[in-house]
Amino acid sequence: MIRYLLRRLLQTIPVLIGTTLLVYYMVFALPGDPIAALFRDKQPPQSVIDDLRNQYHLDEPFWIQYGAFLVNLLTLNLGNDFTQQPVASTLARIFPVTAMLAVEALIIQAVFGVTFGLIAGLRRGRVFDSTVLVVSLIVIAIPTFVLGFVFQLVFGVRLGWAKPTVGANADWAALVLPATVLGLASFAYVLRLTRASVIENKKADYVLTASAKGLSGPRLVLTHILRNSMIPVVTYLGANLGSLMGGAVVIEGIFNVPGVGNKLYQAVLRGEGPTVVIIVSVLVLVFVVANLLVDLLYAWLDPRIRYDK
Template sequence: MLGYTLRRVAQMIPVLLGATFIIYALTFLMPGDPISALTGERPLPEATVAQIRQAYHLDDPFLVQYGNYMLGVFQGNFGIDFFGRPVLDLILERLPVTFTLALTAWVLKLIIGLVIGVYGGLRNGRAGDHFALVFTVIFMGVPSFVIALGAQTYFGVHLGWVEPAGIRAGWPMAFILPALVMAFEAAAGLARLTRTSLVDVLRAEYLRTAKAKGLSPRRIIWGHALRNSMIRW
């Protein structure tokens, strides 16, 4: 388990480097000038423009700019925005909201995925299994942004059950809808994995022996089948 965790952490490094490089390159290749976009119809004096370009290394080649950016990131310096605010402070300001949303979605994912997966696994070939299959197909096949936009429009705008945007309502009302959208996509894969593993385990010989010895169905399912199916994850 420790080796697997270390390998996964090590794999994050090239992924993060690749993601930052692609995003930085796309931003660099965008047409227009960032200073002109910032000032709009009120152009700055040439001396001020030159000072800003020097401060943000805008005249340097792309690789030099990217290298300076990554060097600052590894030193904990994410730079400042065009309004003079440290980017790290902006990240830390919004981090509690991000953490709360991610934790809420993770808990909902476990509950929804396990419940639907177990329900489908115990009713293999029946209506419950068909429901689990439809659930996984829909939420694994439809892009999450489509579900998010539809849920936001219907439940937030038309019905008014939740805040369509923002966190003014606080937890849980402001977080429940985006957390559910995030959870459903992840729960679909978890439900399919749980259902498949549980069906395979229920066919095992040792469970037939447990039934023959008179163990209760509840103990067989929750004490043996479900626990051993989770090992296959």
């Protein structure tokens, strides 16, 4: 197990280097002058512009800029963004908000997706099964930003069940509405994946044997059918955690959530290469850790899986 963990951790090094290099190059290749975009119509003294270019290595070639970024990243010197705000303090403020949003969306899609998928798989071909399949197709077909505006108008403005916008005070209760919208599309995939896996495991030999021995009811469903059906679902949920955090840009914009998505969008507009790459690096780390936890969870779901070799 220890060897497996070390091997997986070492694999994150080329992943991080490749990701940061690609993202940094894409930001570097964006047209326009980030310093000019920072001041807009106000023209500062040339000495100020020169100092900023020198501070952020904007007057250097790409490889010099990227090398300076890697050195700062390895020494945990995240520096300041173009507005002279420390990137570390900014991340400490916005990352927990996006993490709460992603975790809440993950819980919503996992609980409802697995529950409805399990019931639909056990009742294949019945009214409930047909209904949830149609509903899941509708949810998948509707764009996320459309769902966001509809939920904001209906549940936030008209019914008043939740705050239509989050604002600065982002807590678990305030994030319920955006988390529900963020988790809806993935909820449909979790539902259909759970349903298909349950239908397949219902026909497995070990389930038929357990049923023939007289085992029935919740123990048969939870221990033999659902537990073995969770492996593909857990794989999807683990990979989806990173996607939820990185894909929250639109939702955070609609519901005014002060999270990573808003900061990443503003940094791209201003051409802040180091800030963009640092945020993406954090998201990559979240993705890698989530997948590592999923791999370890396999051994609990299926005792036949071992990582000793």
